[in-house]
Amino acid sequence: VTVAVVTFPGSNCDRDCVWAMSVCAAAPVSKAWHKDDTLPIGTTAVLLPGGFSYGDYLRCGAMAARSPIMADVKRFADAGGAVLGICNGFQILCEAGLLPGALLRNHDARFHCKVVGLQVQGNSPLLAGYNRDELIDLPIAHGEGRYHADDATLDELERDNRIAFRYLQRLPSGDAVVNGARRGIAGIVGGRARNIIGLMPHPERRSHEDLGGDDGLPLLQAVAEHGLARGMA
Amino acid sequence: MRARVTIRLKPGVLDPQGEAVERGLSSLGLPGAARVRVGKVIEMDLPDGSEATLRKVASEWLANPVIEDATVEVLT
Numbered sequence A: 001v002t003v004a005v006v007t008f009p010g011s012n013c014d015r016d017c018v019w020a021m022s023v024c025a026a027a028p029v030s031k032a033w034h035k036d037d038t039l040p041i042g043t044t045a046v047l048l049p050g051g052f053s054y055g056d057y058l059r060c061g062a063m064a065a066r067s068p069i070m071a072d073v074k075r076f077a078d079a080g081g082a083v084l085g086i087c088n089g090f091q092i093l094c095e096a097g098l099l100p101g102a103l104l105r106n107h108d109a110r111f112h113c114k115v116v117g118l119q120v121q122g123n124s125p126l127l128a129g130y131n132r133d134e135l136i137d138l139p140i141a142h143g144e145g146r147y148h149a150d151d152a153t154l155d156e157l158e159r160d161n162r163i164a165f166r167y168l169q170r171l172p173s174g175d176a177v178v179n180g181a182r183r184g185i186a187g188i189v190g191g192r193a194r195n196i197i198g199l200m201p202h203p204e205r206r207s208h209e210d211l212g213g214d215d216g217l218p219l220l221q222a223v224a225e226h227g228l229a230r231g232m233a
Numbered sequence B: 001m002r003a004r005v006t007i008r009l010k011p012g013v014l015d016p017q018g019e020a021v022e023r024g025l026s027s028l029g030l031p032g033a034a035r036v037r038v039g040k041v042i043e044m045d046l047p048d049g050s051e052a053t054l055r056k057v058a059s060e061w062l063a064n065p066v067i068e069d070a071t072v073e074v075l076t
Helices: A014-024 A069-078 A088-095 A151-159 A217-229 B016-027 B051-062
Strands: A002-007 A029-033 A043-048 A082-086 A102-104 A112-120 A135-142 A146-148 A163-167 A185-190 A196-199 B002-009 B040-045 B068-074
Touching (some): A002 A014, A043 A069, A043 A088, A082 A088, A082 A217, A088 A102, A151 A185, B051 B068
Parallel strands (some): A002 A029, A082 A196
Antiparallel strands (some): A102 A146, A112 A135, A112 A163
């Protein structure tokens, strides 16, 4: 009965995620390695952390998406298990085809590291800890966070309530001011049971009052509790 | 065989790297530079007969079909 945090070569938020999940969300945590063929026995949720897996070679997340552990992450997700991808983890989920779209270099070609305002919007059991349209602050730290998908995919995401988080500050075009993400998308919901979320901001970096706030904690808690609610324990 | 895969951002996908290079070209004596796009070239040796598989892998992985197009050339 554990949340599996997957470490890829180049992950650098895996220890933060282990800390936030275990200390702040009070969830048992196990660690998985990218070369493992299977997730740890008793895994009830999977967390793909931020970082620069495989040095961002080819494209962000492209190498990690084809690493051995991802076959089992896909099986786990297809069976309805909760999967959360943060930052590079979001990029990996898109490259693996578990979420639609892709993440491109920020529109101003700069790396942005700061706290941003977000609106929680989507429909997913993993967002149950937030009120609809709740405004929260989370830190971002990325150079390639410009969410991109074609218009048909974006329309479908909106229609189906699968836009989980939007940046509050938007350009007249609707794109995010901070990175140019189409329609201001910071995170999306995927999976048949709405059991997958990918987002560029870092909930684990704002999961305790000592970190300046705990706006990210409800997401981590919902991910940790998802497997229990499904009777996987 | 020797093969070359050229990867380009799809038309219409914003290329901030291309825009930065465009400004660089302007400051280096090419003020007319426009519509600059930056891509990737990947060259490799492969066993003969690999072309069909390469085309598949190039369009599915070497290029991300959401944002990029790949062209494959067999050089020798």
